[in-house]
Amino acid sequence: xxDGIAELSQLLEASLDPRHNKQAEAAITQKQTQPGFSLQLxxxxxDASKPPTLRLSSALYFKNFVKRNWxxxxxxxxxxEHEVTAIKRELIGLMVAVPPNIQAQLGEAISAIADSDFxxxxxxxxxxxxxxxxxxxxxxxxxxxxxxxxIFKRWRPLFRSDDLxxxxxxxxxxxxxxxxxxxxxxxxxxxxxxxxxxxLKASFTTLELIVKIFYDxxxxxxxxxxxxxxxxxxxxxxxxxxxxxxALHTDDESESGPLEYVKAGIFEALMLYVQKYEDVFGxxxxxxxxxxxxxxxxxxxxxxxxxxxxxxLQFLTSVATTSHAEAFNNQQVLVQIIEKxxxxxxxxxxxxxxxxxxxxxxxxxxxxxxxxxxxxxRAATNFLRTLMSRYEDLVTSTSKTxxxxxxxxxxxxTKDNWKSKDTAVYLFSAIAAQGTATSAQGVINVNPNVDxxxxxxxxxxSDLQADDVAPILKVDSIKFLYSFRNQLSADLWRAAFPLxxxxxxxxxxxxxxxxAIAVERALYLTDAxxxxxxxxxxxxxxxxxxxxxLFKLVTQQTAPEKIQENEFLMKCIMRVLIFIRDGVLPVYxxxxxxxxxxxxxxxxxxxxxxxxxxxFESIGALxxxxxxxxxxxxxxxxxxxxxxxxxxxxxxxxxxxxxLFAALLEANPSGGLPDYYRxxxxxxxxxxxxxxxxxxxxxxxxxxxxxxxxVQNIVAKNQIEPILGIFQKLVSSKxxxxxxxxxxxxxxxxxxxxxxxQYFGTIxxxxxxxxxxxxxxxxxxxxxxxxxxISARQEKGLGADFFITTSDxxxxxxxxxxxxxxxxxxxxxxxxxxxxxxxxVSFAKTLTDSQAFVDRYPKGWTFTTQRLIELLxxxxxxAAADDVIADQDVDEVGFGVGFTQLNTxxxxxxxxxxxxxxxxxxxxxxLKEGNARHGGRIVKLVQERLDPETKGALAQYLE
Numbered sequence: 001x002x003d004g005i006a007e008l009s010q011l012l013e014a015s016l017d018p019r020h021n022k023q024a025e026a027a028i029t030q031k032q033t034q035p036g037f038s039l040q041l042x043x044x045x046x047d048a049s050k051p052p053t054l055r056l057s058s059a060l061y062f063k064n065f066v067k068r069n070w071x072x073x074x075x076x077x078x079x080x081e082h083e084v085t086a087i088k089r090e091l092i093g094l095m096v097a098v099p100p101n102i103q104a105q106l107g108e109a110i111s112a113i114a115d116s117d118f119x120x121x122x123x124x125x126x127x128x129x130x131x132x133x134x135x136x137x138x139x140x141x142x143x144x145x146x147x148x149x150x151i152f153k154r155w156r157p158l159f160r161s162d163d164l165x166x167x168x169x170x171x172x173x174x175x176x177x178x179x180x181x182x183x184x185x186x187x188x189x190x191x192x193x194x195x196x197x198x199x200l201k202a203s204f205t206t207l208e209l210i211v212k213i214f215y216d217x218x219x220x221x222x223x224x225x226x227x228x229x230x231x232x233x234x235x236x237x238x239x240x241x242x243x244x245x246x247a248l249h250t251d252d253e254s255e256s257g258p259l260e261y262v263k264a265g266i267f268e269a270l271m272l273y274v275q276k277y278e279d280v281f282g283x284x285x286x287x288x289x290x291x292x293x294x295x296x297x298x299x300x301x302x303x304x305x306x307x308x309x310x311x312x313l314q315f316l317t318s319v320a321t322t323s324h325a326e327a328f329n330n331q332q333v334l335v336q337i338i339e340k341x342x343x344x345x346x347x348x349x350x351x352x353x354x355x356x357x358x359x360x361x362x363x364x365x366x367x368x369x370x371x372x373x374x375x376x377x378r379a380a381t382n383f384l385r386t387l388m389s390r391y392e393d394l395v396t397s398t399s400k401t402x403x404x405x406x407x408x409x410x411x412x413x414t415k416d417n418w419k420s421k422d423t424a425v426y427l428f429s430a431i432a433a434q435g436t437a438t439s440a441q442g443v444i445n446v447n448p449n450v451d452x453x454x455x456x457x458x459x460x461x462s463d464l465q466a467d468d469v470a471p472i473l474k475v476d477s478i479k480f481l482y483s484f485r486n487q488l489s490a491d492l493w494r495a496a497f498p499l500x501x502x503x504x505x506x507x508x509x510x511x512x513x514x515x516a517i518a519v520e521r522a523l524y525l526t527d528a529x530x531x532x533x534x535x536x537x538x539x540x541x542x543x544x545x546x547x548x549x550l551f552k553l554v555t556q557q558t559a560p561e562k563i564q565e566n567e568f569l570m571k572c573i574m575r576v577l578i579f580i581r582d583g584v585l586p587v588y589x590x591x592x593x594x595x596x597x598x599x600x601x602x603x604x605x606x607x608x609x610x611x612x613x614x615x616f617e618s619i620g621a622l623x624x625x626x627x628x629x630x631x632x633x634x635x636x637x638x639x640x641x642x643x644x645x646x647x648x649x650x651x652x653x654x655x656x657x658x659x660l661f662a663a664l665l666e667a668n669p670s671g672g673l674p675d676y677y678r679x680x681x682x683x684x685x686x687x688x689x690x691x692x693x694x695x696x697x698x699x700x701x702x703x704x705x706x707x708x709x710x711v712q713n714i715v716a717k718n719q720i721e722p723i724l725g726i727f728q729k730l731v732s733s734k735x736x737x738x739x740x741x742x743x744x745x746x747x748x749x750x751x752x753x754x755x756x757x758q759y760f761g762t763i764x765x766x767x768x769x770x771x772x773x774x775x776x777x778x779x780x781x782x783x784x785x786x787x788x789x790i791s792a793r794q795e796k797g798l799g800a801d802f803f804i805t806t807s808d809x810x811x812x813x814x815x816x817x818x819x820x821x822x823x824x825x826x827x828x829x830x831x832x833x834x835x836x837x838x839x840x841v842s843f844a845k846t847l848t849d850s851q852a853f854v855d856r857y858p859k860g861w862t863f864t865t866q867r868l869i870e871l872l873x874x875x876x877x878x879a880a881a882d883d884v885i886a887d888q889d890v891d892e893v894g895f896g897v898g899f900t901q902l903n904t905x906x907x908x909x910x911x912x913x914x915x916x917x918x919x920x921x922x923x924x925x926x927l928k929e930g931n932a933r934h935g936g937r938i939v940k941l942v943q944e945r946l947d948p949e950t951k952g953a954l955a956q957y958l959e
Contacts, residue, residue: 463476517568789912
């Protein structure tokens with residue numbers, strides 16, 4: 001064991017050295033499979049004689065190891081039981097004893113374990129935590145509270161459920177009384193530590209954690225112990241909301257300290273109680289509103305107070321949605337609010353201007369509508385809009401006087417007083433929009449008491465055109481256009497668009513980035529008939545210059561992290577390519593070369609998931625619109641960067657590359673499989689590639705694109721078995737069951753029946769085992785669709801009788817209960833039109849050609865007819881492949897969890913029977929032909945087996 005720890009320590013040290021980290025990480029990955037690996041990591045973390053960086057590195061590895069290897073998707077432990085028990089026994093004591101930066105990593109590991117084990121498989125945890133709490137040792141208490149918070153914060157985003165409330169009640173029954181005692185003790189320790197800065201800071205960290213846990217415990221429902229003590233809790237919270245002590249002040253104007261974080265946490269808890277428990281908390285509210293006013297009237301403009309000011313404003317915003325808002329319904333009060341609270345927080349500060357100049361990308365991310373950054377400006381805007389939603393006329397008329405005053409001040413001296421105009425534009429935008437603007441749509445509803453168009457023409461348009469205007473005003477003009485894009489007419493947009501394109505040439509980073517943001521959204525705009533507002537030919541004409549310029553902006557600095565810093569530029573490139581479609585053909589080489597160059601650089605250090613997503617969507621768009629005409633050029637150009645990414649296993653890029661390889665193949669469906677795809681095919685049959693969950697959807701798509709191009713070769717090389725091995729792995733997993741069916745249907749559709757004959761029994765057996773042991777709604781639907789897929793393909797030697805014979809190999813006559821209890825009653829629920837169409841074909845062919853339904857299952861023939869008629873009431877018509885590319889809101893995309901679908905090269909749904917255009921007419925024709933083929937058998941069965949009502953319903957198809 002000691003040797004193992006020494007060796008592991010050396011590898012962890014080497015992994016911190018850029019010269020050796022790749023080899024060291026590979027060696028550590030090898031060691032992960034050995035028993036006791038996780039406990040060795042914990043021993044290194046525990047060893048205070050080891051360097052802090054090594055202990056932290058070990059804690060990080062432990063956290064990631066636990067997240068990946070604790071349980072499988074069915075909740076079964078993947079580690080030996082003694083290891084699981086040892087980890088749970090050691091972890092809490094260890095976390096309490098290590099420094100805060102290591103505590104944070106272990107806290108995440110505990111949270112990951114709690115996800116699957118708390119509380120039923122770890123019911124000692126809460127008692128263990130409570131037993132470690134002390135009256136006055138903040139170091140120990142903070143460790144305990146960090147563990148508690150890492151577990152309880154999981155409740156915040158969850159929907160109500162019985163299981164969730166059982167867990168919360170389990171915690172509250174044990175934890176809430178000791179927790180309230182700790183709050184009192186901490187207050188007492190703070191009171192006795194006034195002149196001891198170190199003790200004070202440690203206790204304030206305790207208080208910060210207490211406030212977070214107070215929120216966790218209250219997030220779903222009001223804990224009874226809190227309700228009983230609400231006045232005392234409110235008194236303590238109020239005490240610390242107005243508390244001050246110079247020992248807790250930070251020297252740096254930009255750095256928030258313990259005082260700010262505690263107060264910000266109290267404001268968050270107050271907001272929760274105002275929104276959810278106003279009936280209980282209402283009597284306590286007055287003191288907080290008054291203190292918040294006092295604070296906002298007197299607080300400085302330093303950035304260290306930004307978090308606190310924005311939380312204070314958010315608290316008042318939540319108060320403004322309740323009956324307590326009446327206090328604001330008064331002209332004099334409102335003037336005070338606007339003058340003393342709104343305007344100081346809307347006005348640009350020196351620190352904002354510095355951010356604009358020194359960290360432009362950070363300025364943009366904070367400033368952009370729809371971003372969730374806590375800024376003073378956004379919080380002040382939201383407060384004003386909430387007041388406006390209640391007292392629209394009063395707030396609008398009062399605010400307008402300030403807008404006019406600031407514009408007049410600007411007019412006196414346009415060179416020096418540009419900040420006044422910036423404030424005016426911001427204040428006008430705040431009152432002009434109703435509701436929240438989104439990054440996808442901008443402002444949707446407008447305040448009827450303001451003239452957005454008039455303001456644009458009188459105050460904004462000139463700044464959009466002029467050269468000698470302050471850079472921030474130029475940004476304001478572009479942002480106004482972007483925010484109110486739905487309010488401007490198509491004519492105005494066509495006039496403004498070339499100006500935006502010109503601003504891409506501005507050397508100021510914020511200006512050209514905002515121009516790219518606005519150009520991207522302008523190209524997304526459509527009129528009432530879904531036609532683009534900007535004419536396509538206008539953009540195609542300038543596309544070479546436009547794209548060249550955007551790529552130059554992306555690549556003007558050569559470091560990997562600099563190239564991928566600005567996702568807004570790459571999103572604009574993506575939108576141009578989607579917009580001009582095949583208009584890209586004349587410049588495809590230029591664009592492709594830029595993409596290859598960018599990929600080669602950033603694969604060494606992927607650092608911005610949003611940039612990467614837009615980059616791969618852009619390559620997907622280029623493949624979709626240009627590769628069908630230029631497939632060999634694309635294949636030869638993209639092969640090198642793609643294969644390097646796969647060889648080096650750049651985890652963030654691999655699922656994207658598999659999707660794009662598939663799209664390349666689909667762009668050129670003719671001919672055999674090129675040699676380099678064949679070597680790739682051999683590689684992706686290896687089980688290790690399939691272990692990463694994020695790879696699976698993309699790999700199934702890629703393998704499904706390869707199989708039709710290389711059937712004979714795959715059969716000759718005996719590669720069907722490894723493919724079926726992959727199917728077996730996927731079908732046993734809830735997460736991957738849909739992909740299992742996608743793969744097996746591709747296999748059956750493409751390989752000759754003789755090559756698969758020996759495997760069919762096993763395939764069906766695997767499915768029936770899943771149906772009986774671990775059925776999900778989705779699995780059942782996919783299984784029904786699979787049955788119809790087989791049953792509808794008689795001409796391939798399959799069909800209903802083939803399925804019955806195969807299932808008989810698994811268990812004699814098992815087909816009957818499956819057909820009666822699953823396939824017949826549930827087919828109607830199939831959601832995809834392509835599956836429903838296949839089901840119609842399947843049922844019709846069963847009626848005409850299945851011998852088993854004539855001899856073995858006579859009642860089944862009747863039921864099948866009834867179900868077929870039900871399906872034809874609303875005949876399935878698969879949608880024609882439309883060419884619309886769905887716009888994915890990047891904020892909704894969960895990056896970093898593996899697979900992200902690329903929309904630009906998504907595989908369109910495929911009609912399995914395109915030759916059948918009118919389903920009803922086909923069914924009638926098919927039944928008549930079947931009747932003739934079998935010497936009048938169908939008409940005879942109709943007479944013998946159907947009741948008059950069903951006969952009548954079927955007759956209309958046979959006429």
